[in-house]
Amino acid sequence: MAEVYDILIIGGGPAGLSCAIYGSRSKLKTLVLESSRKLGGQVADYHEMENYPGVVDTTAPELVDSFEEHAKKFGAEFARGEVAELELDGFIKKVRTEKGEEYQAKSIVIATGAEPRKLGAKGEDEFRGKGVSYCATCDADFYVDLDVVVVGNGNSAIEEAIYLTKFARKVTIIVIHEEGKMDAEKLFQERAYANDKIEFVWNSTLEEVKGEGIVDTAVLKNVKTGELTEFDCDGIFIFVGRVPSTDFLEDTEVDLNEQGYIITNDEMQTSVQGVYAAGDVRDKPVRQVVTAAGDGATAAVMSQSYLEAEEHWRENVLKTDKQVVVAFWNPTDNDSLDTLQTIEKLGVEEDDNKKLVKIDTYRNTLITERYKVTEIPTILLIEEGEVVERLTKPAAEDLEEVLS
Amino acid sequence: MLELNKDNFEEEVLESEGIVVVDFWSESCDPCLELMPEIENLAEKYEGQAKFAKLNIKGNRRLAMSQQVMGLPSIVIYQDGEKQEHLSGEDLEASEVDEAVANYV
Numbered sequence: 001m002a003e004v005y006d007i008l009i010i011g012g013g014p015a016g017l018s019c020a021i022y023g024s025r026s027k028l029k030t031l032v033l034e035s036s037r038k039l040g041g042q043v044a045d046y047h048e049m050e051n052y053p054g055v056v057d058t059t060a061p062e063l064v065d066s067f068e069e070h071a072k073k074f075g076a077e078f079a080r081g082e083v084a085e086l087e088l089d090g091f092i093k094k095v096r097t098e099k100g101e102e103y104q105a106k107s108i109v110i111a112t113g114a115e116p117r118k119l120g121a122k123g124e125d126e127f128r129g130k131g132v133s134y135c136a137t138c139d140a141d142f143y144v145d146l147d148v149v150v151v152g153n154g155n156s157a158i159e160e161a162i163y164l165t166k167f168a169r170k171v172t173i174i175v176i177h178e179e180g181k182m183d184a185e186k187l188f189q190e191r192a193y194a195n196d197k198i199e200f201v202w203n204s205t206l207e208e209v210k211g212e213g214i215v216d217t218a219v220l221k222n223v224k225t226g227e228l229t230e231f232d233c234d235g236i237f238i239f240v241g242r243v244p245s246t247d248f249l250e251d252t253e254v255d256l257n258e259q260g261y262i263i264t265n266d267e268m269q270t271s272v273q274g275v276y277a278a279g280d281v282r283d284k285p286v287r288q289v290v291t292a293a294g295d296g297a298t299a300a301v302m303s304q305s306y307l308e309a310e311e312h313w314r315e316n317v318l319k320t321d322k323q324v325v326v327a328f329w330n331p332t333d334n335d336s337l338d339t340l341q342t343i344e345k346l347g348v349e350e351d352d353n354k355k356l357v358k359i360d361t362y363r364n365t366l367i368t369e370r371y372k373v374t375e376i377p378t379i380l381l382i383e384e385g386e387v388v389e390r391l392t393k394p395a396a397e398d399l400e401e402v403l404s
Numbered sequence: 405m406l407e408l409n410k411d412n413f414e415e416e417v418l419e420s421e422g423i424v425v426v427d428f429w430s431e432s433c434d435p436c437l438e439l440m441p442e443i444e445n446l447a448e449k450y451e452g453q454a455k456f457a458k459l460n461i462k463g464n465r466r467l468a469m470s471q472q473v474m475g476l477p478s479i480v481i482y483q484d485g486e487k488q489e490h491l492s493g494e495d496l497e498a499s500e501v502d503e504a505v506a507n508y509v
Contacts (some may be wrong), residue, residue: 021406021506036495037438037439038434038435038438042410044434045494061434089489128475128492128493129473129474129475129476129478129490129491129493130472130473130475130490130492131474132475133474134493134494135435135494137433138432138433138435138436138475138476138477139431139432139433139436139474139475139476140432141430141432141461141465141476142461142465142468142469142474142475143461144465154453165482212468213472214472214474215474234415234474235474289466
């Protein structure tokens with residue numbers, strides 16, 4: 001039989017690697033499945049990294065290399081593959097890649113992140129590799145002393161525009177908003193205004209890319225007047241936001257929001273039990289390396305507590321011939337302590353046909369919620385996996401009646 | 405894989421008969437560096453059927469642009485000196501290059 005992983009992480013960016021660090025350090029059998037040649041996700045394409053707490057002087061590639069080293073140190077395994085299909089019902093889940101490899105895992109963490117959004121301008125695809133680019137570090141070398149256009153006004157667009165001024169003669173940023181308004185944070189805006197190689201065209205978007213073999217003209221459209229102007233340039237860099245990489249979830253029960261981001265609760269739990277999401281792929285307000293890493297840690301810890309609760313339940317309650325007396329209790333609740341005492345007095349633990357399982361409702365929310373226990377103490381009698389008797393806040397006589 | 409530059413490009417690519425596959429790359433292009441070993445594998449696979457070569461755009465920028473290459477990684481396939489196909493993008497996979505080359509050999 002194929003190996004069964006405790007946690008299978010789809011995606012090796014900061015969220016996935018952080019999850020792998022936490023998972024493998026907790027001795028869980030952890031696999032990271034990454035679709036591209038290199039780990040790091042979107043960070044692998046960045047250069048500067050100024051706001052990862054505690055790491056003052058680093059670059060994005062360096063930071064992500066140390067994430068990888070850190071995960072490997074605790075024994076996380078890595079494999080390459082693009083997920084084609086998921087089977088998420090049942091305790092053991094299956095992941096199949098496009099090349100046909102199959103992996104099995106008890107919990108899944110989806111950390112597939114997001115990818116640059118295409119603008120959809122005319123000529124955008126045709127001129128890819130011929131002057132239209134989505135990666136400044138890859139292509140900046142071509143533009144030494146040339147003129148480039150950057151489309152977009154978020155953090156990435158402005159950071160990349162500033163980076164490109166180290167190469168290009170002039171960088172013109174095309175901003176869809178009115179003059180003086182950008183989505184990027186203030187710090188980047190100020191740096192851009194202070195850079196004499198940067199110019200702005202406001203109220204505008206890229207309508208069309210033109211050229212003979214390679215790009216020579218950006219056709220800009222004024223969004224207020226509809227007017228089109230031809231703008232001479234040698235390259236066009238497009239940074240107009242991102243879209244979540246969740247296409248492979250289409251045929252699953254994992255709930256997505258309207259934009260395709262995965263909906264989770266505060267514990268990174270998706271709509272499918274045992275399936276978690278972490279990082280940029282999740283529906284949330286802030287998408288930063290540090291928040292992705294935080295998500296990854298939360299997902300690993302929550303998936304571990306899910307595994308412990310689920311495996312304990314299967315082992316002790318579902319896989320036995322005996323009648324199981326499940327006592328939902330909490331150490332801070334006196335009534336539940338009294339009830340446990342009564343059960344012990346009735347000799348349940350000495351009875352060969354009975355078995356006592358205590359569930360601390362504070363620690364084991366999984367089983368507590370599954371059996372809709374809202375008051376403690378609650379006692380369930382379970383035979384062959386089925387509840388045959390349910391007692392809420394039972395009196396000693398009631399317990400005596402059903403247990404002896 | 406053959407190293408191309410301004411001096412030998414004409415002879416090795418444009419005046420060469422048969423199939424030539426040129427990998428345009430640079431040191432600062434991470435996806436290029438990751439792709440390179442896989443392209444080298446393809447060079448072995450197609451040995452005798454296609455000539456594989458690489459061009460570092462550092463110092464050869466104008467030459468690359470003359471071939472209408474302005475983005476990395478770029479793989480351009482030539483047949484009898486005529487440009488046939490230009491594959492590009494940071495998510496370019498060796499398998500896509502393999503499929504494209506297979507159409508010409």
